[in-house]
Amino acid sequence: MLYIICTPIGNLNDFSLRSINTLKQVDIIFAEDTRVAAKLLQHFDIQKKTKPFHEHNENEASEEITELLKSGKTIALLSDAGAPLISDPGYPLIQNCIKEDLSFTVLPGASALINAVILSGLPSDQFSFYGFLPKQHEAKRKIAIKLQNSNLTNIFFESARRIVKTMSIFSEVLNPDTQVAICREMTKEYESIYRGTIKEMMARIESDEIPLLGEFVIVIYPGLSLDEGLDLDENFCLPFLDYLSPTEASKLIAKITSFSKQEVYKFLLRISK
Numbered sequence: 001m002l003y004i005i006c007t008p009i010g011n012l013n014d015f016s017l018r019s020i021n022t023l024k025q026v027d028i029i030f031a032e033d034t035r036v037a038a039k040l041l042q043h044f045d046i047q048k049k050t051k052p053f054h055e056h057n058e059n060e061a062s063e064e065i066t067e068l069l070k071s072g073k074t075i076a077l078l079s080d081a082g083a084p085l086i087s088d089p090g091y092p093l094i095q096n097c098i099k100e101d102l103s104f105t106v107l108p109g110a111s112a113l114i115n116a117v118i119l120s121g122l123p124s125d126q127f128s129f130y131g132f133l134p135k136q137h138e139a140k141r142k143i144a145i146k147l148q149n150s151n152l153t154n155i156f157f158e159s160a161r162r163i164v165k166t167m168s169i170f171s172e173v174l175n176p177d178t179q180v181a182i183c184r185e186m187t188k189e190y191e192s193i194y195r196g197t198i199k200e201m202m203a204r205i206e207s208d209e210i211p212l213l214g215e216f217v218i219v220i221y222p223g224l225s226l227d228e229g230l231d232l233d234e235n236f237c238l239p240f241l242d243y244l245s246p247t248e249a250s251k252l253i254a255k256i257t258s259f260s261k262q263e264v265y266k267f268l269l270r271i272s273k
Contacts, residue, residue: 003076006083006109010188014110026074036080055089062093069102087131119193120181120219123262127153144173147222156218171202179221185214
C-alpha cells in the first residue's frame, strides 16, 4: 500500500494522528526533501528510513517505489509542505500504481490552496488553481491577460523574491479594482492576510506594509463587482424571487448566466430590499 500523506504547511500541530501512526508503521518513507522530513519525523519521534523523491528523480524513484509495492512493502510519500502532487512531484508514481493495479490512498491534511481560498473572502464556489507562476515576464503577462475574461477566483503560489514583479504585471493588465488577497505565512505565527483591490495591494507593497518574507499565495477575483453594474438585469431576476428563496434563485440564475452563485445571491439581496 502507498500512503500519500499531506504534511503541515507551517504549524506542526496540524499534522493528523492518523498520519503520525501511519508513518510509524510503514516500511519506507519517500520525501521531497529528506532534511525537511527528518525535522518532521524527529518532532513526532518517528524513526524510519527515508529516501528522496523530488522533481529531478521522480521517474526513477517512481519505478523503485512501484517495485517495492509489488514486493509487499508499505510506502509513505511526503512533500515538504501540504499535499504531494499539488505543485509537487508524484504524478508518474500514481500513474504507475493505476497501471499496475497497486493500492494507494491519501491521508488528508493542510492545504495552502484551500486555506487561501477561504481566508481570501473571495467567491469560493468556483475557482482555478495555477500553482507556481512561470518565472518569465511574458509567460506571466499571458496568464494575466487570460484572467481579464475570467469569472472565477484564481489562485497562484509565488515566492517572496518574485511577488513584486508578479503583482506589477497583474496591475498593468487587470482592472485596478480587481479584488485581490495576498496570503502570507499561513498557519504560522506571523500569518497575515491582505485584502483589497489590486491598486491598493500595489500601494501597500510599495510602502513596505507587506513584508517580502516567507511564503505567499495570491488569490485574484477578476469578476467585476455587481454593485458596479454588471449586465445582470433586475427585471430579469425579480420574478425568480416571487417563487424561490434568494438562495434557490441564485443557484438557478447562476446556471443560466455567467455569474457565480455568490455574486447573484448578493445582487438578489440588494434588489429585494
